[in-house]
Amino acid sequence: MAYLNDNYLKLQAGYLFPEIARRVHEYCEANPDAAKRLIRCGIGDVTEPLPAAAIAAMHKAVDELSVRETFRGYGHEQGYEFLRSKIAEFDYRKRGVEIADDEIFLSDGSKCDCGHVLDILGDQNKIAITDPVYPVYVDTNVMAGHTGEAKANGRYEGIVYLPCNAENDFVPQPPQEHVDLVYLCFPNNPTGAVASRAQLVRWIDYAHKHDAILLYDAAYEGYISDPEIPHSIFEIPGAHDCAIEFRSFSKTGGFTGVRCGFTVMPKSLLARTDDGRSLQLHPLWHRRWSTKANGVSYPVQRGAEALYSAEGQAQVRALIEHYMGNARILGDAAKRAGLGVFGGVNAPYVWVRTPDGLTSWQMFDRMLRDLNVVITPGSGFGSEGEGYIRISAFNSRANADEVARRLQTLNR
Amino acid sequence: MAYLNDNYLKLQAGYLFPEIARRVHEYCEANPDAAKRLIRCGIGDVTEPLPAAAIAAMHKAVDELSVRETFRGYGHEQGYEFLRSKIAEFDYRKRGVEIADDEIFLSDGSKCDCGHVLDILGDQNKIAITDPVYPVYVDTNVMAGHTGEAKANGRYEGIVYLPCNAENDFVPQPPQEHVDLVYLCFPNNPTGAVASRAQLVRWIDYAHKHDAILLYDAAYEGYISDPEIPHSIFEIPGAHDCAIEFRSFSKTGGFTGVRCGFTVMPKSLLARTDDGRSLQLHPLWHRRWSTKANGVSYPVQRGAEALYSAEGQAQVRALIEHYMGNARILGDAAKRAGLGVFGGVNAPYVWVRTPDGLTSWQMFDRMLRDLNVVITPGSGFGSEGEGYIRISAFNSRANADEVARRLQTLNR
Numbered sequence: 072m073a074y075l076n077d078n079y080l081k082l083q084a085g086y087l088f089p090e091i092a093r094r095v096h097e098y099c100e101a102n103p104d105a106a107k108r109l110i111r112c113g114i115g116d117v118t119e120p121l122p123a124a125a126i127a128a129m130h131k132a133v134d135e136l137s138v139r140e141t142f143r144g145y146g147h148e149q150g151y152e153f154l155r156s157k158i159a160e161f162d163y164r165k166r167g168v169e170i171a172d173d174e175i176f177l178s179d180g181s182k183c184d185c186g187h188v189l190d191i192l193g194d195q196n197k198i199a200i201t202d203p204v205y206p207v208y209v210d211t212n213v214m215a216g217h218t219g220e221a222k223a224n225g226r227y228e229g230i231v232y233l234p235c236n237a238e239n240d241f242v243p244q245p246p247q248e249h250v251d252l253v254y255l256c257f258p259n260n261p262t263g264a265v266a267s268r269a270q271l272v273r274w275i276d277y278a279h280k281h282d283a284i285l286l287y288d289a290a291y292e293g294y295i296s297d298p299e300i301p302h303s304i305f306e307i308p309g310a311h312d313c314a315i316e317f318r319s320f321s322k323t324g325g326f327t328g329v330r331c332g333f334t335v336m337p338k339s340l341l342a343r344t345d346d347g348r349s350l351q352l353h354p355l356w357h358r359r360w361s362t363k364a365n366g367v368s369y370p371v372q373r374g375a376e377a378l379y380s381a382e383g384q385a386q387v388r389a390l391i392e393h394y395m396g397n398a399r400i401l402g403d404a405a406k407r408a409g410l411g412v413f414g415g416v417n418a419p420y421v422w423v424r425t426p427d428g429l430t431s432w433q434m435f436d437r438m439l440r441d442l443n444v445v446i447t448p449g450s451g452f453g454s455e456g457e458g459y460i461r462i463s464a465f466n467s468r469a470n471a472d473e474v475a476r477r478l479q480t481l482n483r
Numbered sequence: 484m485a486y487l488n489d490n491y492l493k494l495q496a497g498y499l500f501p502e503i504a505r506r507v508h509e510y511c512e513a514n515p516d517a518a519k520r521l522i523r524c525g526i527g528d529v530t531e532p533l534p535a536a537a538i539a540a541m542h543k544a545v546d547e548l549s550v551r552e553t554f555r556g557y558g559h560e561q562g563y564e565f566l567r568s569k570i571a572e573f574d575y576r577k578r579g580v581e582i583a584d585d586e587i588f589l590s591d592g593s594k595c596d597c598g599h600v601l602d603i604l605g606d607q608n609k610i611a612i613t614d615p616v617y618p619v620y621v622d623t624n625v626m627a628g629h630t631g632e633a634k635a636n637g638r639y640e641g642i643v644y645l646p647c648n649a650e651n652d653f654v655p656q657p658p659q660e661h662v663d664l665v666y667l668c669f670p671n672n673p674t675g676a677v678a679s680r681a682q683l684v685r686w687i688d689y690a691h692k693h694d695a696i697l698l699y700d701a702a703y704e705g706y707i708s709d710p711e712i713p714h715s716i717f718e719i720p721g722a723h724d725c726a727i728e729f730r731s732f733s734k735t736g737g738f739t740g741v742r743c744g745f746t747v748m749p750k751s752l753l754a755r756t757d758d759g760r761s762l763q764l765h766p767l768w769h770r771r772w773s774t775k776a777n778g779v780s781y782p783v784q785r786g787a788e789a790l791y792s793a794e795g796q797a798q799v800r801a802l803i804e805h806y807m808g809n810a811r812i813l814g815d816a817a818k819r820a821g822l823g824v825f826g827g828v829n830a831p832y833v834w835v836r837t838p839d840g841l842t843s844w845q846m847f848d849r850m851l852r853d854l855n856v857v858i859t860p861g862s863g864f865g866s867e868g869e870g871y872i873r874i875s876a877f878n879s880r881a882n883a884d885e886v887a888r889r890l891q892t893l894n895r
Contacts, residue, residue, distance in 0.1 A: 072694030072761060073663040074605025075754035079767045086773065116556035126549040129782065130542060136740065137538045139879070144528035144739035179591055179780070186775035190626065193486025210774045214602065251485040282484030327556035328548065328781040342487035349484060355491045361498065362622045363598035368591070368780050369740040370541065467551070 078216040083225065087206060087451035088114060091435075098439055105443050110470050110477075112401070112463045113445040115260065115420065117325040119393060119467075121374070122386035125324055128377035132370035146366040149357060150177025150333070154372045157379040158333060162318070168305045174337055174353070176360060177367045181290045181319040181332035185254075186211040188286060188315060188334065190363075191355040192342070196251035199231040201243055203261055203452030203459075205288070208254040224454045234455045235262060241413060241422070242266050245277035253278070255304075256288035258295060261452045261461040262422040263398075263414015265300045271307045278313035284342065285314040290332070293323040293391050295417045303335075311337040315352075322419065323387050324378045331367055331375045394419045397471035398464035404475030405462070419464040422449070426481075434460050442477040490628040495637065499618060499863035500526060503847070510851055517855050522882050522889075524813070524875045525857040527672065527832065529737040531805060531879075533786070534798035537736055540789035544782035558778040561769060562589025562745070566784045569791040570745060574730070580717045586749055586765070588772060589779045593702050593731040593744035597666075598623040600698060600727060600746065602775075603767040604754070608663035611643040613655055615673055615864030615871075617700070620666040636866045646867045647674060653825060653834070654678050657689035665690070667716075668700035670707060673864045673873040674834040675810075675826015677712045683719045690725035696754065697726040702744070705735040705803050707829045715747075723749040727764075734831065735799050736790045743779055743787045806831045809883035810876035816887030817874070831876040834861070838893075846872050854889040 091113055099106035120126075135141035149155070155175040163170035178184050185207050198217055200208050209227065212218055219228025226232055231250050233243035241264035242257075255274065257266040266274075278285050287304040295302055304314045319332035336356045341349040366372075377383045402415035411424030425434040431448030438444045438460070449459030464471065503525055511518035532538075547553035561567070567587040575582035590596050597619050610629055612620050621639065624630055631640025638644055643662050645655035653676035654669075667686065669678040678686075690697050699716040707714055716726045731744035748768045753761040778784075789795045814827035823836030837846040843860030850856045850872070861871030876883065 072753065072755040073696040074607045075756060075762060075764060075767060076603050076605050077757045079603060079770060080756065080762075082770060114557070118551070118554070118556070120551050120554050121548045123549070126545055129545045133538055133541045133545065133782075136533045137535070139530070139532050142530065142532050142737075142740075144530070144737075145526070146740055180777050182777050183775060191488050191491060193488055195486045207774060214771070214774065284485040325554075325556075327777070328554075328558055330777060330780045341484065343484040344487060344492065345489045350487060350492075352487060355487060358491060358494060359626070362619060362626065363595060365592050365594050365739070365742060368742045368783050370545075370782065371780050 076214070078214050081213050081218065081220055081227070082210060083221050087447070090451075091445065091447065094435070095439065095445055108443045109445065110443065110466070110474055111445045112466060112474060113447045115322075115463050115465055116327050117322065117465050119325060119390055121325050121329065122378060122383055122390065124377040124380050124383035124386055125329075125374040129370045129374040132373035136369065143369050146369060146372070148360045148364050148366050149173070150175065150366060151369075151372050154376045157376055161379050163303065163305065163335070166302065166306070168303055169311075170305060170335055171338070174335055176334045176336060176356060177372065178332050178334065179330040179367055180321065181288065181317040182207055184317050184332060184334045185286070185288065187359070189215050190359050191352060192252065193345070197231065197249065199233055199246060199250040199253045201235050201254065201256070202226075202232040202454060203235060203449060203456035204254070205256060205260050206452065226454060232453070235259075235264070236455055237411075237413070240264060242270050245274055249281050250283055251281070252284050252286060254286045254288065256290070258291040258418035259414070260291065261420055261447065261449065261456065263416070263418035263420040265295060265297070265417045268299065268301055268307065271301055271304060275307050275309045275313060279309060282343070283313065284340070285310070286317070287314050288317045290317060290319040291322055291418050292318070293387065294395060294419050296395070297417055300417055305335065305337070312339045312341065315340065320375050320378065323391065324375065325390060326375070329371055329374060331371050393468070394464045397466055397468065400471045400475045401462050401464055404478040408478045408481050415464065421462040421464065423460050423462060425458050425460060431457055431460055437482070441482050442474075442480070444474050444477060488626065490626050493625050493630065493632055493639070494622060495633050499859070502863075503857065503859065506847070507851065507857055520855045521857065522855065522878070522886055523857045524878060524886060525859045527734075527875050527877055528739050529734065529877050531737060531802055533737050533741065534790060534795055534802065536789040536792050536795035536798055537741075537786040541782045541786040544785035548781065555781050558781060558784070560772045560776050560778050561585070562587065562778060563781075563784050566788045569788055573791050575715065575717065575747075578714065578718070580715055581723075582717060582747055583750070586747055588746045588748060588768060589784065590744050590746065591742040591779055592733065593700065593729040594619055596729050596744060596746045597698070597700065599771065601627050602771050603764060604664065605757070609643065609661065611645055611658060611662040611665045613647050613666065613668070614638075614644040614866060615647060615861060615868035616666070617668060617672050618864065638866060644865070647671075647676065648867055649823075649825070649836075652676060654682050657686055661693050663693070663695050664698060665695060666698045666700065668702070670703040670830035671826070672703065673832055673859065673861065673868065675828070675830035675832040677707060677709070677829045680711065680713055680719065683713055683716060687719050687721045687725060691721060694755070695725065696752070697722070698729070699726050700729045702729060702731040703734055703830050704730070705799065706807060706831050708807065709829055712829055717747065717749070724751045724753065727752065732787050732790065735803065736787065737802060738787070741783055741786060743783050805880070806876045809878055809880065812883045812887045813874050813876060816890040820890045820893050827876065833874040833876065835872050835874060837870050837872060843869055843872055849894070853894050854886075854892070856886050856889060
């Protein structure tokens with residue numbers, strides 16, 4: 072009989088969002104009236120319509136496909152030049168960061184990229200992950216066989232965990248020990264924390280000292296309002312030879328259902344072969360895309376391109392201001408309710424300490440039952456998330472206002 | 484320094500299509516007049532506009548995304564029910580094949596799926612691949628470390644190659660030796676061969692005897708006109724516990740630039756753990772998609788759904804008839820030119836024996852130089868493809884007619 076990949080069997084069964092869905096479903100079945108007033112601030116999914124510029128561009132692209140003369144079949148596996156050049160120009164070179172067009176690789180989302188990047192990296196690498204963390208980084212490493220079994224606290228053998236908590240403002244220091252790959256995500260999901268330039272410089276110094284690679288997830292960079300906070304790891308000198316960056320149009324252009332993201336793979340980034348040679352990763356990443364993909368849907372790429380037009384940029388700014396307005400309303404309301412509040416200033420997530428020594432899931436149940444509001448239990452993101460909840464700012468203004476009102480009635 | 488995946492270094496540098504592009508470019512630079520009459524019958528990319536039903540559905544879906552009330556963010560990672568149910572009904576149940584909706588997994592293309600399926604399979608599996616073959620099956624196994632180094636003839640150590648040639652009508656018999664995974668593609672790219680029911684029964688028997696899994700690529704099933712030829716491996720009794728099928732909208736709906744395909748992963752398919760237990764692959768595949776993807780673009784899924792409407796089905800049939808009309812014209816012309824012709828009857832590829840003992844690349848150069856026609860050298864698909872060329876029927880009728888005319892002037 073053919074063999075399956077045994078590593079999948081190490082994955083813990085209770086994946087976060089299905090378990091939330093199960094509890095919400097059970098509660099709503101038993102309480103149909105309460106179900107009608109349910110407001111979801113759980114999953115980090117956008118709620119507002121696509122920017123008009125993207126809509127117009129996608130319509131135009133679809134029309135092009137309806138006519139032989141303008142029809143397009145297979146595009147470049149790494150993405151069309153029209154979009155790669157816009158990204159490199161607007162997101163990097165206009166901000167003073169040197170990135171070449173062909174260092175941009177388009178994909179159908181940064182979640183996918185975070186997993187796929189392991190394709191080109193060796194199984195020998197020692198991996199560090201923050202705690203709490205976006206579960207995809209952990210699970211894709213489990214699947215790839217880079218860990219041992221899960222322990223009772225949910226952590227996997229073989230991974231170096233970097234605790235993020237109130238003591239370090241949810242930004243970890245580099246570890247004392249050696250690791251080869253470090254996943255960093257700023258603005259952070261789930262804590263909403265951001266890393267300062269000085270903190271990122273320490274990580275780049277660590278990477279240089281240890282010949283490590285930083286896997287930098289900047290999917291939420293559009294939410295940064297503080298001008299002192301870097302949007303890209305490549306704003307830090309020396310990052311071009313020790314970092315890969317992941318970006319997404321999901322939370323800027325509202326593309327969670329449209330699907331487009333990208334990686335920045337600098338040509339100056341080297342990695343080591345088994346026999347000790349140092350080689351560029353860029354050609355491996357290029358080959359990975361040529362062999363395993365056929366590029367992002369053409370109308371989607373045109374939609375993403377339109378986000379860089381003058382109208383598109385203004386519309387993206389308006390979307391982000393809308394969600395960040397929600398974040399302020401929710402964060403202020405949680406403070407007024409006497410809760411410990413973090414994040415929510417340069418990120419669309421408000422990270423809240425549970426009151427009265429409640430566990431994350433106890434607080435989840437209380438908010439579901441008493442407020443009819445769905446949040447995400449912090450413990451679902453890692454053991455250091457225990458005692459916290461994540462409130463997502465992705466919602467209508469009316470819903471954010473209503474959640475803020477209900478928070479004042481929280482039974483303490 | 485972080486380690487790279489050394490297996491990538493085993494990949495042979497001269498990937499087929501870039502080498503074709505290089506030779507065509509060089510020739511056109513040197514011969515600008517000839518360049519103007521160049522006709523491309525190389526890469527298997529569609530040329531005709533998208534079906535009107537898909538265009539209308541994609542416009543409608545884009546409009547839905549422009550309004551808050553109908554906006555959709557993240558969809559199911561495995562695809563929307565509206566499309567999975569249409570596929571299961573029209574492509575399977577209406578043809579008498581029992582497949583459940585949730586055995587269909589949507590993706591952005593079957594090329595991607597052919598690579599991703601290795602995620603859930605063990606590295607211990609012994610793999611068999613036909614020769615000639617779609618290079619993706621081989622290269623993704625090289626990348627995953629399932630092979631040794633490439634040999635002088637381009638074959639990799641550790642893979643069992645199944646020769647397909649005129650002697651076996653380009654359909655291999657099961658091997659004498661044991662293998663765990665077998666890649667089969669019918670209608671075949673590149674040879675255009677189809678497998679009869681009796682031939683597929685022999686493969687299912689082999690799979691049962693050896694507890695092997697057939698990875699069945701049916702991306703070209705829409706081109707089958709012979710009613711005796713199976714469209715799906717699941718038409719063969721017993722296939723549900725030993726096969727995975729890959730399908731695509733690329734060559735039916737002309738979705739090469741729109742991007743949508745799917746796998747059929749039966750729940751009755753089991754594979755073996757390292758310690759000898761037999762487990763379903765379905766939950767692993769489901770978990771793979773939940774963790775590493777966020778589903779196919781919503782407008783794309785609506786476009787694919789529209790291909791199952793009455794108008795959509797008629798439009799797809801018209802597209803296929805157009806391309807198969809080209810295949811007949813090209814195949815007949817090659818025969819009239821005195822060449823040995825295979826395929827092109829139930830598949831959009833005409834597989835032609837080179838005359839005068841020419842190698843595939845010599846014939847490529849002759850056709851480029853003398854006819855200004857680009858084809859694909861058969862040797863690019865494997866050592867058994869040496870002495871053949873592949874002519875693609877994906878073209879306008881005018882171009883197919885012109886290539887047919889030029890073939891009569893072939894210098895022999």
